[in-house]
Amino acid sequence: MTTSPSRILIVDDTPLNLKMVSAALRPDGYEIDTAPNGNTALERAMLFQPDLIILDVMMPDINGYEVCRRLRRMPAFAHRPIMMLTANDTLEERVRGLEVGADDYMCKPFQPVELQARVRALLRRATPTPMQPLAAQGRMIALFSLRGGIGVSTLATNLAVGLAQIWGEPVALVDLALISGQSALMLNLPLRTTWGDLANLSIADIDGDLLDQVLMTHSSGVHVLAAAARAEQSELISGEKVRYILDLLRQHYAYVVLDLPHDFSETTLAGLDAADEVLLLLAPEIASVRAASIALDVFAELDYPATKVTLLLNTTVAQGGLARSDMEAALRRPITQALPYAAEPYLSAMNRGVPPVLELATKPLGTILERWSFQLSSEEHRAKRPADPTPAWLRLSHATQPRKVR
Ligand SMILES: Nc1ncnc2c1ncn2[C@@H]1O[C@H](COP(=O)(O)OP(=O)(O)OP(=O)(O)O)[C@@H](O)[C@H]1O
Ligand SMILES: [Mg+2]
Known part of the structure; x- marks a missing residue:
């Protein structure tokens, strides 16, 4: 089967930049079009129908953020990859890019190989691969605590990324x-699509x-069903809809990780019921032990x-x-796993949007989280050894190999 080359629209008001970006991408055989300002970019986008758009931020007529925002409002470009080319990589620029719906950022000056790699990755992610149902149902793991702020979301995110990296699925x-x-x-x-998009659909309209x-889709292989951007959309999600969607997801994903809120609402209960395993999170403080004790009582009543x-x-x-040991005595249960204190790595990871489990070589926390993810695997x-082991799997198997006795 032959496929036509991907089309890329490059937008920049500096002719030299247009030339440099085009030159970096031309060897990969793309069909390239260029626009020297924001208004022309919007016109060219409609006519050329690019598969990916590279946008300079600073332009004299309308800036790159505004072009991105306007493109996102057009149905044809609501989901197409957009990369921003920023002059400086500040937090403010990244946040602005997120808000307008860009998919990636590159700083000027750039290395051609990095630009090529990022463009390839963006195009690959954008190509829809129809979901095939799995032979067996996936494993669903829920993270839960009635006490807020003790790491449910942090650990759910790292677990999902860890599992995707280890199993390559x-x-x-x-x-x-x-x-x-x-x-x-x-x-x-960026919150491009969320639970909010499912709010007004009936169950009959929702399929794989x-x-x-x-x-x-995140580059690690994690697919995120994100919280709605507006609170009123969330109120339209029923427990029944959550049950139905989770059931569909476990037919298509080897693992489904649930980041649960700190309540027993109808939608939370749907998640807890559906999970194969509930990790009840505990922090070493009295309020958390009390919250865990209440949760355990509810689970007993639910006959889990x-x-x-x-x-x-x-x-x-x-x-x-x-x-x-005091917490175990109070709860009359063993603590199965324990994860270390690591305020700085988690905080810096959150601010950069890179979970520590992806930064194994530089942070010891990454190794711990990867091993923990392995323990929670099916x-x-x-x-058994996978047919085509991932680098993460090989790392783990190497680390756990028994040492030869001299
Ligand atoms: N092991 C840890 N050591 C130090 N800080 C941690 C640890 N785990 C999580 N944190 C920090 O605790 C804070 C709360 O984490 P997180 O948002 O994941 O919790 P949550 O239970 O999902 O909270 P929320 O109530 O907001 O949903 C974050 O700043 C996170 O970086
Ligand atoms: Mg949370």
Whole structure:
């Protein structure tokens, strides 16, 4: 089968920049068109129908952000990849880019190989691959705590990315904190499509292909169903709709990770019921132990099997926290896993939108989170060597190999 080359529209008011970007991309065989200002860019986009648009930020007529915002309002360009070329990589520029719906950023001056790689990645991600149902249902893992602010979203995001990296299969990350969830932010994904897009649809209109369009793809292989951008949209999501969507997702994804809010609302309960495993998060402080105790009582009333809920300790304080054994005694249950205190790495990861599990070589926390993700993988997966092991799998198997005794 032959496919026509992808079309790229490059927009910049400096002729030299237009030449340099075109020259960097031409070897890859793209069909290229250029525009010297924002207004021409909007016209050329309609006529040329590019598969990807590269936008300079500073232009004399309308700036790159405004061009991006206007393109996003046109149905034909609502989902097409847009890359911003910024003169300086400040947090402010990144946030602005996110707000207007750009997919990626490059700083000027750029390295041609980096530009080529990013363009290829953006085009690859944009090519729809029809979802095939899996032979077996995927594993659904929920992270939950009645006490807020102790790392549910942080750990759900890292788990989803860890699983995707280890198994090389798409993983769904579902933000069920419908009003104010942060999963997409933690992965630096713009809120292009969210639960809000599912709010007004009836269940009969929702199928695997539609979900495929609503979940946003992160470069790690995680597909995010993000919290709605507007609170009133979330109120239209029923428990029944959540049940139906989670069921569809587990037919298409090897893993579905749920980032749950701190309540027992109808939609939260739908997530808890559907999960194969609930990780009840615990911080070493009394309010968290009390919240966990209440949650465990509710789970008992709901008749969840004893093996469904496990206690996960997240050490959110540097010192002076409760002893693990005291918490286990109070809750009359073992703490199955414990993760370390790491305020700075988590904070810096959140601000940059790069979860620590992706930064293995530079941060010890990444290695811990990767091993933790492996422990939570399905028994089928853990039992044998994959046919085509990922770098993450090879790393893990190397690290756990028994050392030879001299
Ligand atoms: N092990 C840890 N050590 C230090 N800080 C942590 C740790 N885990 C999480 N944090 C920090 O705690 C804060 C809250 O984390 P997060 O948003 O993931 O929690 P949450 O339970 O989802 O909260 P929310 O109530 O906002 O939904 C973040 O600033 C995060 O970086
Ligand atoms: Mg949260």
